[in-house]
Amino acid sequence: MKAVAILALALAVLPWLAGKYLTALLIVIGIHVLATAGLSILMGFAGQVSLAQGAFYGIGAYASMLFSMRLGVPVVLAILLACAAAGAVAWAIGKPSLRLHGHHLALATLGFGLIVYIVFAELGELTGGPSGMIGIPRPRLGSFTLAKDIHYYYAIWTVVLAVLAAAQRLMGSGYGRLLRALAASEPAAEAMGVDTGQLKLQAFVLSGALGGLAGALYAHYITVISPTAFNFEVSIELLMMAVVGGLGSVWGALLGVALVTFVVEGLRVVMPSFQSGASAEYEIVAFGLLLIATMVFLPEGLAGALGRLGRPGGVTRA
């Protein structure tokens, strides 16, 4: 808890020291942490890979846009409804694919992510088609609109810290022990009477809902959305952030997102001096190699490596 308090304090003063650019970057980091934390729980505890986190992120964004702009729902309520909608979609996808052992969910999410992208681009009437929607409203709290970045910054990080702290508590509870049992050995957990299929489904719904929450918060921050912001590459980027941070670690998600974001921004600054216009290509190659290297040399991610320095032990896979 002390570490959380220090982190909260640091985050509270940071925007006063940092410039506008860094504040905007920190807002996006906060949003990505939410989506990544869900993925990290899913992959680390339920042992399932989702290649559609970008799609849930998009469902949250589009749902919140539709609720607030088409139905006139207040933005804060629209964000919550969008979060619930993404969770419901995750349930519908996860229910049949998680009955099975193996990796049907990874395959199903891969296909699902692409369908969602096509639907966003093709349902022009509702979604604005390939060019997307503009003029999405910022949230209002009472009569106060979060118009400035600094307002949004505090709102986002309050949500992020609350969600991470809640997730951490959940993982420490009896429910968390069930998930840890599943992570250690699925057959053993089943033998002890744990309904592993149900548990995996719950983890997937949680992951989808957090992705949806992140997407809704993103839409009302950027105020412009289009299908390309939620494509397959976004799913891969979120996956990589979760992997680098350390699967199954709630706070590792924060580490992973922050590290990857700063490295990518750093590359964007440095790379043009090597070869102009090619930084995006190098970025993709660097992402891929980073994923492979992390998995081969540091399968527990940053949080795992740091945790091992601090104390021996942790979850051992059977």
Added chain:
Amino acid sequence: MLDVVQLVVLGIAMGGIYALVAVGFVAIHNVTGVINFAQGEFAMVGAMLAVSVEARGGSLPVALAVGVAGSAVVGWVLYRGALMPARRSSDVVLIIITIGASITLRGLALLAWGSQPVTLPAFSAGGPIAFFGAVISRQQLWVLAITVLMMTLLALFFGRTLFGYALRATAMNRDASRLVGVSPQAMGQVAFAGSAALCGLAGAAITPIGLASYDMGLMLGLKGFVSAVMGGLASIPGAVLSAFLLGVLEAVGAGVVSSAYKDAIAFVILVLVLFFRPQGLLALGAIRRV
């Protein structure tokens, strides 16, 4: 009605390509247990290498040989360099490694060859051939011929050679095959190199019809997976039949419904299969694990 015949013909040709990718996917999954998300990139590497050799004045057979050999090397390096060292890790780790390999290969291809689609000349000159009121191009016949030839060779390989027996034994039980002197790691290397070579050939064969580009692997790989899942993931004949079925459904669906949703058709089928028949639609002669 004639239109439907034409669409079915187009679909069968495309299904041949999906079949080659799906077979590679099933072979790797059977032998190593890995779900290889980089399968489509093997096809991309084969196609792009063949195109660059041809563009530098190489003859078509040389270009194809380089493409196939290049993909085989890429497949072998992926297994030997990343998956074999990590083989004791969980499935999640192995899947993420193949995802990483897939985006790395795509990025390298973009750096090496740019984003412009490129093409190969058709394998033999001449106009399309008409039958039953439909037309089929010579290249599409080539694709079908290559698919049939490869399937025959594979059936002979798995059914009649010691190497084929060893691969099947590894798929059935790794420990038991190790006891009789078959190394699962060696078989893994063979499976990856062979399956990548097959995909490389598929990629090069489709290039004169559908063009080649750095990002062609994603869709091709996905369609291969969908076919493999329709075939129950462990059955090569099932995967092949499913691939043809998928090709036809896609072509007819695109022609009758809307071409904007063409790529969605495969995934709707995938989701339906996972919902209602997860053991596969056409799981013929699947290898039984013991």
